[in-house]
Amino acid sequence: MPHPQTWLKPLPEGLFCEPGGFFIDPVRGVERAVITHAHSDHARPGHQHALASAPTIALMAARMGAGAPASTQAVGWGEKLQIGDVTVWLQPAGHVLGSAQICMEYQGSRAVVSGDYKRVADPSCDGFVPVACDVFVTEATFALPVFRHPDPASEIARLLASVALFPERTHVVGCYSLGKTQRLISLIRAAGWDAPIYMHGALVAMCAVYEQFGRRLGDLRPATVAAKADLVGQIVLAPPSAIADRWARRLAEPVVCLASGWMRVRQRAKQGGVELPLVISDHADWDELLATIDEVGAPEIWVTHGREEALIHAAGLRGVTGRALRLIGYEEDAE
Amino acid sequence: MIAFAGLLERLLFTPGRNAKIALMRRYFSTQPDPERGIGLAALTGDLRFAAAKAGLIRELAAERTDPVLFALSYDYVGDLAETVALIWPAKPTNHAPPLLSEVVETLNTTPKAELPGVVAAWLDACDPSVRLALLKLITGGLRVGASARLAKTALAECGEGVAPDDIEEIWHGLTPPYASLFGWIFADAPKPDPLDAPVFRSPMLAHPIAEAELAALDPATTRAEWKWDGIRVQLVSTPGGRALYSRGAEDISAAFPEIVAAMDAHAVLDGELLVVRDGVVASFSDLQKRLNRKTTTAKMLRESPVHVRLYDMLFDGAADIRALPFDQRRLRLEAWFARVQPKRMDLSEQIAFSSIDELAELRLSARAASIEGLMLKDGMSAYLPGRPKGPWWKWKRDPLSIDAVLMYAQRGHGKRSSFYSDYTFGLWRGEELLPVGKAYTGFTDAELAALDTWIRNHTTARFGPVREVERGIVLEVAFDAAQLSPRHKSGVALRFPRIARIRHDKQAAEADQLETLMALVL
Numbered sequence: 134m135p136h137p138q139t140w141l142k143p144l145p146e147g148l149f150c151e152p153g154g155f156f157i158d159p160v161r162g163v164e165r166a167v168i169t170h171a172h173s174d175h176a177r178p179g180h181q182h183a184l185a186s187a188p189t190i191a192l193m194a195a196r197m198g199a200g201a202p203a204s205t206q207a208v209g210w211g212e213k214l215q216i217g218d219v220t221v222w223l224q225p226a227g228h229v230l231g232s233a234q235i236c237m238e239y240q241g242s243r244a245v246v247s248g249d250y251k252r253v254a255d256p257s258c259d260g261f262v263p264v265a266c267d268v269f270v271t272e273a274t275f276a277l278p279v280f281r282h283p284d285p286a287s288e289i290a291r292l293l294a295s296v297a298l299f300p301e302r303t304h305v306v307g308c309y310s311l312g313k314t315q316r317l318i319s320l321i322r323a324a325g326w327d328a329p330i331y332m333h334g335a336l337v338a339m340c341a342v343y344e345q346f347g348r349r350l351g352d353l354r355p356a357t358v359a360a361k362a363d364l365v366g367q368i369v370l371a372p373p374s375a376i377a378d379r380w381a382r383r384l385a386e387p388v389v390c391l392a393s394g395w396m397r398v399r400q401r402a403k404q405g406g407v408e409l410p411l412v413i414s415d416h417a418d419w420d421e422l423l424a425t426i427d428e429v430g431a432p433e434i435w436v437t438h439g440r441e442e443a444l445i446h447a448a449g450l451r452g453v454t455g456r457a458l459r460l461i462g463y464e465e466d467a468e
Numbered sequence: 469m470i471a472f473a474g475l476l477e478r479l480l481f482t483p484g485r486n487a488k489i490a491l492m493r494r495y496f497s498t499q500p501d502p503e504r505g506i507g508l509a510a511l512t513g514d515l516r517f518a519a520a521k522a523g524l525i526r527e528l529a530a531e532r533t534d535p536v537l538f539a540l541s542y543d544y545v546g547d548l549a550e551t552v553a554l555i556w557p558a559k560p561t562n563h564a565p566p567l568l569s570e571v572v573e574t575l576n577t578t579p580k581a582e583l584p585g586v587v588a589a590w591l592d593a594c595d596p597s598v599r600l601a602l603l604k605l606i607t608g609g610l611r612v613g614a615s616a617r618l619a620k621t622a623l624a625e626c627g628e629g630v631a632p633d634d635i636e637e638i639w640h641g642l643t644p645p646y647a648s649l650f651g652w653i654f655a656d657a658p659k660p661d662p663l664d665a666p667v668f669r670s671p672m673l674a675h676p677i678a679e680a681e682l683a684a685l686d687p688a689t690t691r692a693e694w695k696w697d698g699i700r701v702q703l704v705s706t707p708g709g710r711a712l713y714s715r716g717a718e719d720i721s722a723a724f725p726e727i728v729a730a731m732d733a734h735a736v737l738d739g740e741l742l743v744v745r746d747g748v749v750a751s752f753s754d755l756q757k758r759l760n761r762k763t764t765t766a767k768m769l770r771e772s773p774v775h776v777r778l779y780d781m782l783f784d785g786a787a788d789i790r791a792l793p794f795d796q797r798r799l800r801l802e803a804w805f806a807r808v809q810p811k812r813m814d815l816s817e818q819i820a821f822s823s824i825d826e827l828a829e830l831r832l833s834a835r836a837a838s839i840e841g842l843m844l845k846d847g848m849s850a851y852l853p854g855r856p857k858g859p860w861w862k863w864k865r866d867p868l869s870i871d872a873v874l875m876y877a878q879r880g881h882g883k884r885s886s887f888y889s890d891y892t893f894g895l896w897r898g899e900e901l902l903p904v905g906k907a908y909t910g911f912t913d914a915e916l917a918a919l920d921t922w923i924r925n926h927t928t929a930r931f932g933p934v935r936e937v938e939r940g941i942v943l944e945v946a947f948d949a950a951q952l953s954p955r956h957k958s959g960v961a962l963r964f965p966r967i968a969r970i971r972h973d974k975q976a977a978e979a980d981q982l983e984t985l986m987a988l989v990l
Binding site: 277299 | 478480481482483484487490491494533534536537538540541544545546547550551554555557595596600879881883885886932933
């Protein structure tokens with residue numbers, strides 16, 4: 134049985150599956166790409182042919198326009214395809230809508246590239262399915278034992294308590310347009326908030342794709358056309374770059390909130406002028422990373438990006454070999 | 469402890485004053501006694517207990533975590549207490565998080581050897597936010613994002629018809645957990661009586677005077693004194709103790725022990741704290757070296773000796789003389805001074821004048837940097853708390869000004885957080901621009917919006933929240949005085965700089981040279 138390192142290779146373009154002739158999440162345009170999820174650092178423009186889950190393909194089309202792949206192939210969860218000499222199938226990664234783990238088997242040797250993932254339940258996407266393998270390729274965005282994400286429901290409770298305490302102000306929550314936004318909306322709805330949620334224009338397109346795939350988000354309205362007075366006491370979602378900048382001047386005495394796993398560390402939260410940090414992450418925290426390594430049972434893990442040193446050290450303590458791939462181009466800060 | 473930790477976390481991140489008050493009000497009105505009283509003491513810095521050492525929490529963490537992972541984590545987080553709060557692998561426990569009162573009580577009664585076990589059990593019972601508050605509290609590193617004054621303001625707003633000064637005036641006679649204070653604010657208990665404690669009294673402040681008001685003054689009933697550039701202080705000496713307060717009610721006794729030692733007669737006095745060497749008042753920057761210190765060294769006492777110039781008398785012995793006219797209080801002050809002959813104090817000189825014009829000349833002739841201008845007081849005025857309009861005026865010297873080049877701009881806070889509103893400006897030394905100060909007031913909202921747009925379009929470099937801009941905007945900067953300062957690269961520091969005008973008519977090259985400013989240093 135060939136070791137995965139003989140057929141799955143880190144090249145400058147990204148991880149290359151040699152017997153299948155395709156790259157996984159390549160950082161520049163290639164002939165054949167398999168895409169884990171539609172975030173811009175994983176799904177780059179300019180590919181000739183891309184294979185991914187149906188939601189990922191729809192999200193890529195909505196986000197890229199002319200840069201979208203020339204041809205695409207959507208594949209359902211667990212549906213096995215033969216590409217060259219490799220059997221390929223996708224399993225949900227639980228990161229954002231459509232996010233997939235790429236499972237590959239070649240001559241009895243199995244590798245799983247998990248992309249970005251989380252293990253905690255998320256009403257806005259399908260949950261992670263562990264797949265036993267010989268090499269598990271993992272992210273390490275929050276791979277330090279200081280990162281233990283709290284229950285997201287308790288963070289939403291803090292947001293709603295603040296809305297109640299400051300009824301004369303507008304709460305503006307910074308969140309990335311794909312994934313975090315829709316998860317926040319789902320969590321806010323689950324906490325019983327049925328009122329309209331107002332949105333920055335940059336978040337609208339991704340929400341429409343979620344709706345198209347049956348993820349109900351409730352009454353969403355554009356913040357851009359709403360009068361200042363209409364936004365008093367309301368929740369507004371916007372990209373992190375807008376919440377403390379000129380765009381936010383339209384809001385009534387905004388309480389600036391930011392939903393991100395980085396909010397766990399105070400200095401980091403304070404830097405951005407955030408008034409209410411919400412620790413809500415779409416990446417696995419330290420405990421989830423280790424639990425996943427245990428569950429998939431791989432004797433070896435490869436770490437794509439993040440704090441690989443700590444994760445490889447911790448894997449070593451469990452008798453699992455770790456290797457840093459040092460792939461270039463993935464943004465660890467975007468969350 | 470949970471509610472207190474939540475309050476601390478929100479205060480730390482909340483920039484707005486009113487929002488901070490709202491957070492504290494909620495805490496005071498929802499927490500039971502004695503928790504809210506202990507919390508109040510923690511907010512005002514009046515909590516006293518035997519603090520644990522930072523080494524204790526380091527050892528606790530070492531027992532439970534892998535050293536490599538701890539080191540990597542500490543390196544990332546950068547703060548020991550926060551690292552431990554986040555990394556702590558809690559053992560399952562049936563214990564609830566401790567109450568704030570329980571933490572303080574336990575720290576004061578537990579033998580040192582038992583402390584690690586006690587703290588570890590607390591950490592097991594808490595979530596990371598509470599752990600952090602706990603660790604900061606017990607190691608004495610608690611940083612509160614609100615001043616003591618703001619906490620008292622929030623508490624006053626919980627009561628009916630209670631002003632912050634009402635609390636201030638009894639505060640120093642009270643001790644944690646302030647049961648009588650909360651009883652007065654929230655229930656029908658009587659206002660606590662501070663008895664003989666050396667409590668603070670709200671000082672009387674002056675308004676800046678305008679032309680018309682100046683013309684209306686009667687020289688016969690107006691008293692003039694120099695307005696000194698030091699720190700306004702209140703000296704309180706009673707049979708129950710002594711205290712030196714800033715005008716914001718902060719007890720600054722510990723920073724100025726020589727003044728406290730000199731206050732050995734029963735009285736409440738109002739004056740200006742100054743550094744005086746051989747009878748000459750030094751610049752404010754000398755006094756700054758003595759500020760905000762919990763202790764002092766013999767060297768500091770020797771190199772920057774302080775002195776109080778007395779303006780007024782509030783209590784003569786036990787007698788409250790605030791209702792008496794200024795002239796009568798002044799006589800009482802002079803008599804007291806002659807009798808007691810206190811060290812490190814003198815009387816503020818009363819300036820003789822017969823007309824406002826004569827006064828105007830005197831004001832112009834005062835060149836000492838330590839003089840800000842004149843104080844004009846109605847001889848009949850009672851000593852009233854706050855800033856009543858009419859009885860007292862301040863007539864500051866006309867500001868000095870320079871034309872400086874905008875060099876850096878920084879985002880403001882709160883309402884201004886989306887604007888570049890803090891400006892660093894510089895003067896030329898040959899071809900080089902040297903920063904000489906920072907200002908963030910003096911412009912209109914419209915000017916701010918225009919500057920903000922210009923800055924965004926002319927940025928040459930970014931350093932976090934700071935942008936470096938092209939040399940294209942000349943600012944006329946007004947300031948009260950220029951003083952030599954070894955701490956600044958330009959060697960000079962400005963007192964109260966503010967933007968007087970935006971000089972759209974000037975090119976950057978036409979701005980002033982550094983030597984022009986140096987010539988204004990006194």
